[in-house]
Amino acid sequence: MKRLMALIVLSAFLIGADKPKDSDTDRSKELQGTWQVLTEIHGDNDTSDEGKHCQFIFKDDKLVVKKDGEVLIECTFKTDPTTKPPQMDLTVVKDNEAQGREGQKSLCIYKLDENKLKLCACEPGRDDRPEKFDAAGTDFILVVMEKAKK
Numbered sequence: 212m213k214r215l216m217a218l219i220v221l222s223a224f225l226i227g228a229d230k231p232k233d234s235d236t237d238r239s240k241e242l243q244g245t246w247q248v249l250t251e252i253h254g255d256n257d258t259s260d261e262g263k264h265c266q267f268i269f270k271d272d273k274l275v276v277k278k279d280g281e282v283l284i285e286c287t288f289k290t291d292p293t294t295k296p297p298q299m300d301l302t303v304v305k306d307n308e309a310q311g312r313e314g315q316k317s318l319c320i321y322k323l324d325e326n327k328l329k330l331c332a333c334e335p336g337r338d339d340r341p342e343k344f345d346a347a348g349t350d351f352i353l354v355v356m357e358k359a360k361k
Contacts, residue, residue: 239290242269246328246356252346253353267328267356274301283308286317296320296344303335312336320344326358 246269251262265283268275274286286301299319306312318340319332331341331353346353 239269239272239288241323242288242290242328243271244269245359247359248354248356250355251352254346254350255348262354266359267330267354273304281307284312290321296322298340299330299332301332301335306335328356328358330354330356 246267248259248262248265248267250257250259251265252258261278265276265278268277269288272287272289274288275282276284276286282305284303284307285305286303288302289300291298291300297320299321301317301319303312303315303317312335315335317332317335318338319330320341320343321331322329322344329344331344331346331351333339333341333351337350341349341351344353345351
């Protein structure tokens with residue numbers, strides 16, 4: 212009788228349980244669209260004047276970076292929002308600025324706050340993921356973007 216009661220309770224619990232939320236998909240949905248670069252820091256250098264001409268365009272699992280309308284790099288991306296800070300892995304599909312980067316990964320962290328996106332990344336091919344949103348004294352790239360208005 213106790214087993215039957217335990218089975219009934221367990222069944223009721225499982226039937227009433229919500230389907231687990233796919234947080235990676237949810238965060239990926241929030242990234243979708245065009246993001247305009249506001250600031251860009253590469254190591255100790257403020258490269259914002261050049262970076263402000265760039266847009267990051269997330270569509271499905273693809274990221275395209277354009278500068279003045281010209282494609283610079285195409286990547287696939289995968290997020291892991293369960294880490295602190297959340298992580299993103301970019302895999303280079305095509306790079307119009309540097310040869311030989313196809314297939315290389317860029318390990319990133321990101322912070323998404325409504326219409327602002329902060330991304331800190333290592334160069335493709337490196338395996339040292341940033342731990343904080345600071346590029347000073349490193350060769351990391353820190354980019355702050357704003358969701359482009361439609």
